[in-house]
Amino acid sequence: MSLSATSQSAPIHIIGGGLAGSEAAWQIANCGVPVVLHEMRPLRGTAAHKTAALAELVCSNSFRSDDPEHSAVGLLHEEMRRLGSLVMRAADANQVPAGGALAVDREGFSAVITAALEAHPLVTLCREEIAGLPPPEWDSVIVATGPLTSAALAGAIAQLVSEEALAFFDAIAPIVHRNSIDMSVAWLQSRYDKSGPGGSGADYINCPLSRARYEAFIDALLDGQKVSFHDWETTTPYFDGCLPIEIMAERGRETLRHGPMKPFGLTNPKAPDVKPYAVVQLRQDNRLGTLFNMVGFQTKLTHGEQVRIFRTIPGLESAEFARLGGLHRNTFLNSPKLIDETLRLRAAPRLRFAGQITGCEGYVESAAIGLLAGRFAAAERLAKPLRPPPPTTAHGALLGHITGGHIETIDAGPRSYQPMNINFGLFPPLAQSPTRGSDGLRLRGTAKTLARKAAISRRALGDLALWIAGGDHVLAAE
Numbered sequence: 446m447s448l449s450a451t452s453q454s455a456p457i458h459i460i461g462g463g464l465a466g467s468e469a470a471w472q473i474a475n476c477g478v479p480v481v482l483h484e485m486r487p488l489r490g491t492a493a494h495k496t497a498a499l500a501e502l503v504c505s506n507s508f509r510s511d512d513p514e515h516s517a518v519g520l521l522h523e524e525m526r527r528l529g530s531l532v533m534r535a536a537d538a539n540q541v542p543a544g545g546a547l548a549v550d551r552e553g554f555s556a557v558i559t560a561a562l563e564a565h566p567l568v569t570l571c572r573e574e575i576a577g578l579p580p581p582e583w584d585s586v587i588v589a590t591g592p593l594t595s596a597a598l599a600g601a602i603a604q605l606v607s608e609e610a611l612a613f614f615d616a617i618a619p620i621v622h623r624n625s626i627d628m629s630v631a632w633l634q635s636r637y638d639k640s641g642p643g644g645s646g647a648d649y650i651n652c653p654l655s656r657a658r659y660e661a662f663i664d665a666l667l668d669g670q671k672v673s674f675h676d677w678e679t680t681t682p683y684f685d686g687c688l689p690i691e692i693m694a695e696r697g698r699e700t701l702r703h704g705p706m707k708p709f710g711l712t713n714p715k716a717p718d719v720k721p722y723a724v725v726q727l728r729q730d731n732r733l734g735t736l737f738n739m740v741g742f743q744t745k746l747t748h749g750e751q752v753r754i755f756r757t758i759p760g761l762e763s764a765e766f767a768r769l770g771g772l773h774r775n776t777f778l779n780s781p782k783l784i785d786e787t788l789r790l791r792a793a794p795r796l797r798f799a800g801q802i803t804g805c806e807g808y809v810e811s812a813a814i815g816l817l818a819g820r821f822a823a824a825e826r827l828a829k830p831l832r833p834p835p836p837t838t839a840h841g842a843l844l845g846h847i848t849g850g851h852i853e854t855i856d857a858g859p860r861s862y863q864p865m866n867i868n869f870g871l872f873p874p875l876a877q878s879p880t881r882g883s884d885g886l887r888l889r890g891t892a893k894t895l896a897r898k899a900a901i902s903r904r905a906l907g908d909l910a911l912w913i914a915g916g917d918h919v920l921a922a923e
């Protein structure tokens with residue numbers, strides 16, 4: 446059902462034109478409801494954004510795996526596509542090669558989103574900071590201001606929920622100019638030669654380290670000068686999925702060799718018989734192929750130390766850095782306690798929250814929660830009931846994590862709410878996991894795990910189709 450004919454005059458306001466806010470605006474407008482999108486850039490910047498574009502990707506250019514069968518984030522991609530996501534449309538149109546991952550040209554990606562929203566007749570873009578709680582006459586608001594919410598608004602929200610927001614650190618990985626990498630030392634190859642969407646199987650630049658070079662590198666990391674902490678930062682924990690490399694090195698000298706520097710699935714064509722002890726991988730960062738980011742190399746080393754230490758990596762001796770790594774603080778609500786199942790703040794239901802400020806983690810997850818917030822808000826404006834998506838779908842599983850839904854019953858006990866990427870652990874277990882393959886043989890080990898993931902994904906897409914067909918939810922006109 447297209448609802449554009451029932452266009453309502455009172456707009457829904459969205460604060461923040463990032464991944465979540467842009468997707469929410471698109472979904473609302475496509476339901477026939479006017480929307481005003483308030484974005485403070487370029488008038489006021491953040492510590493990480495560099496442009497005035499909507500949906501700017503502040504660090505990596507990767508949307509992670511695009512495998513809808515065996516990867517939870519790949520499944521989320523697929524569900525978003527089926528729900529008319531603008532973010533996924535822009536990502537698909539701006540792919541750059543990245544092995545099994547969906548990576549994008551960041552400028553092209555944001556340009557598509559900015560142009561689509563600017564051109565939409567029901568979207569008004571206001572370049573302004575909302576520096577406190579929105580005016581009372583805004584009866585439906587989505588707050589999608591992200592991990593770097595401006596201080597004035599963050600303070601007002603903290604007062605409203607009378608709870609201390611939790612916080613942790615994320616760190617940014619450096620970006621290197623391709624033409625400064627010594628390709629007589631480095632080589633192009635994807636791990637296990639995986640080609641993935643838009644890839645060739647040779648999408649990463651690999652820099653090999655011998656054991657001696659690796660040991661020297663670890664020493665340099667451990668001794669290197671780090672950015673010092675502010676008082677409020679000393680008690681802020683790290684998010685485990687985004688640990689700085691020097692923190693990984695502190696946890697054990699071999700930790701990096703089993704993480705971002707693992708040498709497995711890679712063979713140096715220049716010396717096929719010499720197995721590197723460790724490998725640094727760089728992934729294409731823009732469509733032109735002129736910039737490559739150092740995969741998993743988030744760091745809080747000082748800029749001077751980064752240049753000095755990273756130039757000890759074979760192939761990067763003359764590396765020129767387009768951007769160096771850095772640190773930032775993240776802020777998110779204790780959502781399971783504060784937010785209802787359609788993302789409204791219990792204490793002030795005219796306010797919905799979307800994106801990373803709800804405690805989901807990552808570009809894709811933020812956009813997916815923006816998609817849901819937009820649909821919930823549009824349905825409410827149109828007085829159409831909208832059930833949340835089933836918890837068996839990736840959208841439902843993520844929403845469940847944020848709002849406390851079904852996970853509580855599986856995982857009884859005290860909750861310590863932490864941001865999380867989508868993963869199969871957030872889905873309700875299968876009634877019956879597959880035990881035999883199509884050949885009738887008993888499944889074991891990895892094959893069994895893959896079959897279980899594939900079954901969860903099939904169930905998700907089936908249940909999403911039923912939800913879409915259910916008739917009691919708003920369908921985007923796209």
Ligand SMILES: Cc1cc2nc3c(=O)[nH]c(=O)nc-3n(C[C@H](O)[C@H](O)[C@H](O)COP(=O)(O)OP(=O)(O)OC[C@H]3O[C@@H](n4cnc5c(N)ncnc54)[C@H](O)[C@@H]3O)c2cc1C
Pocket residue numbers: 460461462463464465466483484485486490491493494500501503504505506507573574575576589590591592593594595598615616617772773799800801802806807808809811812
């Ligand atoms: C430094 C850094 C590195 C990251 N690296 C990665 C990564 O590599 N991969 C990944 O998947 N995720 C990464 N993340 C997480 C990433 O930010 C989120 O996944 C995603 O961008 C969050 O989407 P969002 O829409 O919630 O917030 P954002 O995309 O940050 O959008 C929020 C928007 O709100 C605007 N805004 C803020 N306050 C106000 C106000 N008061 N009034 C008006 N506008 C306002 C901001 O300018 C911004 O445009 C990183 C985050 C940071 C900060």
